[in-house]
Amino acid sequence: MLPRFKAITVLALSMSILAQGLPVAAKELEDKDQKNVHGRWMKGEYHAHTFQSDDAQQSLESVLDHAFTYGMDWIAISDHLRTSARDDEGNAIAGGPIPLSQGIIQYQAPKIKQLQSEGKYRNKIIFSGFEWDMPTYEHVGIGIVGDKSGSEKSLKAVNQFEYLFTNRDEKMFDPRDVAAWEKKDQRAYTTAQDARTALAWLEKNYKKSSYAIMNHPSRKKVYTISDFRDFNNIAPNVAFGFEGMPGNQMEPDRGGLNLDTPENRTYGGSDYMLAKVGGSWDALLGEGRHFWNFSNSDSHFEISDNRLYSSGYWPGQYAKNYTWVNGTTMQSVLDGMRSGKSFSVYGDLIDALDFRIQGGGKESEMGQELIVKKGQKAEITIRFKSPKKNNNGDPVRVDHVDLIAGDVTGKAVQGTPAYNKATNDTTKVVKRFTSKDWKTDRNGYNVITFTWKADKNQYFRLRGTNLGVNVPGETSNGEPLMDPKTDIADNETRFAEINKRNYQDLWFYSNPIFVTVKPEKK
Template sequence: MNKSKVFKSTAMVAAVAGLSFGAVSLVSGLEVKPMPAPTEGKGSWMAGDLHTHTVESDDSRTTQTLDFLLDKALGTYKLDWMILSNHLRSSKYDQNGNLLAKPVPFAYAMESIEIPHVKDMQAGGTYADKMILSAAEWDMPTHDHANVVMFQNESTLETSTDGAKEFQYLFTTLSESLFNPQDVAAWKNRNGSVRPNQTGADALSAIAWLKAHYPTTSFATINHPSRNPNKYTIKDFRQMNDLAPDIVFMIEGMVGNQMEPDRGGYTSAYIDANLPNRTYGGVDAVVAKVGGVWDALLGEGRHVWNIADSDSHFKIDAASNSSGYYPGEYAKNYVWMPESGKGTATGLIASLREGRMFGVFGDLINALDFRVVGSSGTAFMGQEIKVGAGEKIKLTIRFKSPDLNNYLKPVDGNTLANMKPVVNHVDLIVGDVTPKASPDSAAYNVATNPSTRVLKRFTAADWKVGKDGFASVTVQLVANKNQYFRLRGTNLAVDAPGFSYNGEPLADQKTWVLNNQGGVDNNGRVNAINDRNYSSLWFYSNPVFVSVR
């Protein structure tokens, strides 16, 4: 397909479109293995992270080498898979933190440094049983960041570095002089001299390019969407999903950078006008607000999923600046992967597209089985079940928590606090599903779903704990209209001063500790941030849709 036509067609689309612990000496990095919940078909739950950085990102630290990050993610914290997503800018270091002769576009560094090093390690037997994928975090024109993943073909997990290089040239503002002249000549021959990297329509052009060239082997995640004001409207989300529903289908609601004083790195002024640009229990307002943006999208039956990531750059540097936890230390994204799809691009992308996954902070849970049963069968997270009007359906919720999580005391030490994560309550949230809003209608700009509400709130008085350690609760309902059901759970009491009110998470406040002279107490600050985060743990499921015939 002629790419100039892609750009023109996309322009038309744009036009319409509570803390309890006691100190215990342990080795840091407790292995918290996922406990497989009962489920249909052969497969397994695999814990991973879609958003991580090494020294090859221009805002990381030289201590966060590729080997260091992999050891933390896959060795210490036992993730099953991860996506390396360095910034799609320029890289001036190699994988070990050594200066390159001159900076290079990251897509070239990915091709010549990152991927070969990972292959060599796995060929030698190191992390040979793990999925380690290479992608890039793109500065989306006029918006914020998106992770762009593209594979060479459907049968392997080989990243298309040719595609990454061309994408970086076309859709970023990096100087043309940094790219290989022969590559530039070939790209200009295919696309013309235009580099669409300035406007919101250009962002849609990039998504259209992915759809045209990697329709089944690419996806793009919307990262920390509300970190800065005025970066997205509900219309933007709808346009991107309408344009490429099989590519733009994940929003990073459970954001990384949790070790920053402004939780998640959401640094906007603490005024009422910026409440939509805060995190709530570490979760972006897009996902955290019941009846808000995510529910507006789900209320149109859109398969748009929430994910949890670390956005790891560094934890605490030599100057006592803090950024985020290591991959798998605090945030985990559990994805159900059938045996038939493991090790292939189609298998991984199919699992993500299906939305059979849940996100969690602080290992509040490490297993979740959420299903809806009706006369036509069973639907799990991300799936749809069709039932007759007036039919009784059964919703089953089963979850399990590990004995200990990775809470460290102090945060930069090697001693685990003996903290067992305990779920205080689980909310069953329901919303109505109506037809999609037309791009030319006023409803296309509506960012709420007034029908969404907490249908039931369950506590330990409601669930039973079996011999297998799973807490379970079952609800019977009558299906009389199209709806979706989703879950969230927390260790917080329904009313926890400073953290929640009437069961709803409150906007996270800045954590800043001063010393006796009025300066910043850096040691106190990083430990207070860590205490804050482990005081407010959450998990969110993806929805199950119920359609009434």
């Protein structure tokens, strides 16, 4: 047994699931927010795999058990949109592989319904999404909620998507469905243009009830910034984010990003597109795009059954998204994800964040825009709190929080040099806050305030870490350094060192708040 890797008994799982309610930290933030809007902070993710992905080693029920034991409120399963040779429990499917969409219809969706009808996972939101091999690009986490999560209509939509936008054999689908689909759309699963066609299809047919989020975007060096601009232009309501904090954190190459180029590695566990101040994400935010960051486990297995390999943590064990959700359905979760009112964290560095900007008698939060007069004073308030210990049993402490800002200059025009520019030269750390700069209130929140005079259009975002600003091998002047490969021959020693590496290097990232300045009246 590895140090700190805890065995979870069925009894403990059952007690934890029954005992779960609204966390104290989330409840306190809910009370503050409910002055203006109903809702609550919920923890979840959209990228975890089961036996129905042929490279995974875990059942649907075990994924759900662990996710909710680790405090998640919702989860979207995301098996590969390929052929599936096994059911949700790992049994071989009679007759051979079937399309994943059919596997969801036959096994996954009914099992979720059965488990919840038996009283398991009460008040939890469980959804069947999928991970699509985007033609010529990378993996994309997709969900089509339809009229109701798990409904016949939404499941049929996944079946239709798989027919239209993968190379599955036509014989694997109902001929009556194929005939109806062919009347409206042509199959498109080969070229970069086909990838765009698929996103346009989602935007046209499921504008409010689907998502397409780019997973581990820098892993294979296949995207350019112009691709991301295209995707967001084509499907602004669907392609609204990326997995800036990838899963597979238990791999020797952290996050599974193992190319030699610096742009295709992780920094503090995060994708270079997120970790680089003034990089690709800042370039998109500098256009005023509503394009958000997310974290996930990408869970396939933690340690392989033969104890030779490691992959990712269980959902909620190491990575979490905190999203403000108004409702109790997957559509409510999707609305919250799309709103941008969310933050993402590794290792439970924080479990509550309240980030807002006030000015001119108005107030805006993550994902929103505050409009103020030129020269008007505005105040940023940051409130955060950490648990006493994380899931590794370690005490948790934030060393510093960075307030990062960049100018917003409007959308780049396709065909111009700006459309291919992957940097925002105006982005910088405006202020670095340490414990000397915050006060702890009676509810245990660390409170920071920062005032400035608004004179131009900008966005503001946060990041925080448990590390000091100059830690050998980890940070330099506060910036995360490239994660080295943990290359140890002995398997058990390597697993333990990878886990130690990850929990020593924790970060959180918020989504931005935009500030738009109105010219002074003459």
